[in-house]
Amino acid sequence: MLDEYFKQYGIIAIFAAIAVALPTALMLISWMLSMVKIRPNNPSEIKSSIYECGFETITERWNQFNFRYYSIALLFVLFDVEVVFLFPWAVSFGMMSVEFGAFVMIEMLIFVGILALGWIYAWKKGSLEWS
Amino acid sequence: MISIDLILFFIASSLVVGGGFLVVTVKNIVYAAFALLVAMLGTAGIFLLAFADFLALVQILIYGGAVVVVILFALMLTRLEDFKGLTDNSQKPLAVLVSLTVLTIMLYAIVATAMPTSQGDAISMIDLGVSLFQDWAIPFEVASLVLLVALIGAVVLVRQDEEGR
Numbered sequence: 001m002l003d004e005y006f007k008q009y010g011i012i013a014i015f016a017a018i019a020v021a022l023p024t025a026l027m028l029i030s031w032m033l034s035m036v037k038i039r040p041n042n043p044s045e046i047k048s049s050i051y052e053c054g055f056e057t058i059t060e061r062w063n064q065f066n067f068r069y070y071s072i073a074l075l076f077v078l079f080d081v082e083v084v085f086l087f088p089w090a091v092s093f094g095m096m097s098v099e100f101g102a103f104v105m106i107e108m109l110i111f112v113g114i115l116a117l118g119w120i121y122a123w124k125k126g127s128l129e130w131s
Numbered sequence: 132m133i134s135i136d137l138i139l140f141f142i143a144s145s146l147v148v149g150g151g152f153l154v155v156t157v158k159n160i161v162y163a164a165f166a167l168l169v170a171m172l173g174t175a176g177i178f179l180l181a182f183a184d185f186l187a188l189v190q191i192l193i194y195g196g197a198v199v200v201v202i203l204f205a206l207m208l209t210r211l212e213d214f215k216g217l218t219d220n221s222q223k224p225l226a227v228l229v230s231l232t233v234l235t236i237m238l239y240a241i242v243a244t245a246m247p248t249s250q251g252d253a254i255s256m257i258d259l260g261v262s263l264f265q266d267w268a269i270p271f272e273v274a275s276l277v278l279l280v281a282l283i284g285a286v287v288l289v290r291q292d293e294e295g296r
Contacts, residue, residue, distance in 0.1 A: 009179055065207040071289035073204040077197040078282045084189050085263075085271070092260025104264045107272070114275040118282035127286050 071127050082115050140180055146173025164202045171195040185259050 033039040050057045089108055096104060122128060150170030154163045171194045178187035263271055 005182065005184075009184070064210050065204075067208060067289075070201075070204050070208055071285065073201045074285040074289070075282065077193070077201055078278055078285065080193055080197040081278060082275070084192055085274070087188055088185060088256050088260035088263055092257045092264070095257055095261070100265070107264055107268055110272060111275045114272070114279050115282070118279045121283055122286045125286050125290060127289060 068127075068130065075122060075127065078118070079115070082112070085111065136180060140177065143173045143176030143180060146170065146176065149173075161203070161206060164199060164206060167202070168195055168199045171199065182254070185256055 030039060034041055086108075089104070093101065093104065147170050150166045150168075150173060153166035154170065157163045157166060171190060175187040175190035175195065178184070178190055
């Protein structure tokens with residue numbers, strides 16, 4: 001049981017290690033190539049400007065964002081908490097008997113349904129829209 | 132002989148301590164928020180080592196994901212000029228005194244407490260799911276009502292604030 005546990009999370013750990021190592025290695029290689037003068041180094045104003053999907057930047061990097069983003073972030077937190085409950089549900093669902101599984105299915109539908117009410121409320125109140 | 136789980140624990144706890152240290156020392160508050168994310172992920176690693184994989188999931192999804200996102204969004208609402216006063220550290224001696232006092236109390240409490248060293252088995256997420264949906268079905272549904280109240284509260288608060296503007 002414990003071996004299985006460590007094996008599963010060992011795989012995740014390998015993925016995490018690759019995720020950290022790859023960008024680090026790319027930056028390191030780029031820096032090393034510039035050390036041996038293979039990578040050219042001609043900085044210009046356009047090159048070092050902020051890249052934002054090809055648009056020209058019109059403000060400083062730190063300007064005040066619209067307040068509505070924050071309400072969306074708050075809604076995101078609440079639905080994130082909902083998603084957390086879906087994980088043990090999804091993992092244990094296949095292990096259940098048919099009758100109990102049907103019960104749990106309805107249980108989760110009620111859970112999601114109650115939260116969908118809140119979502120409809122937020123929608124109707126215009127929290128998800130841009131005026 | 133240093134076992135592998137001890138090494139993993141030191142990696143995770145150094146993430147927590149290092150991240151927490153950066154949160155309070157870094158001048159740029161956005162970097163501080165990202166350092167907080169590192170500390171949260173380290174805590175998730177410690178939960179994993181304690182065989183609490185559901186707690187690790189909660190830690191990553193809610194604290195590492197949602198809470199840090201909310202902090203960053205809150206920072207996006209502010210202007211840089213609002214933080215000019217941050218470098219003003221006139222209360223530094225008092226802050227050092229208070230934090231050292233709290234540290235002393237906590238260290239004393241940790242050393243004085245006899246920690247239980249149980250070799251308990253891991254509670255898998257399957258057991259947790261069955262228990263949650265069988266024995267705790269009603270509290271689970273009540274949790275959705277609590278979330279609904281929080282959701283409506285968030286919508287109402289934001290709307291009031293918009294009308295006040």
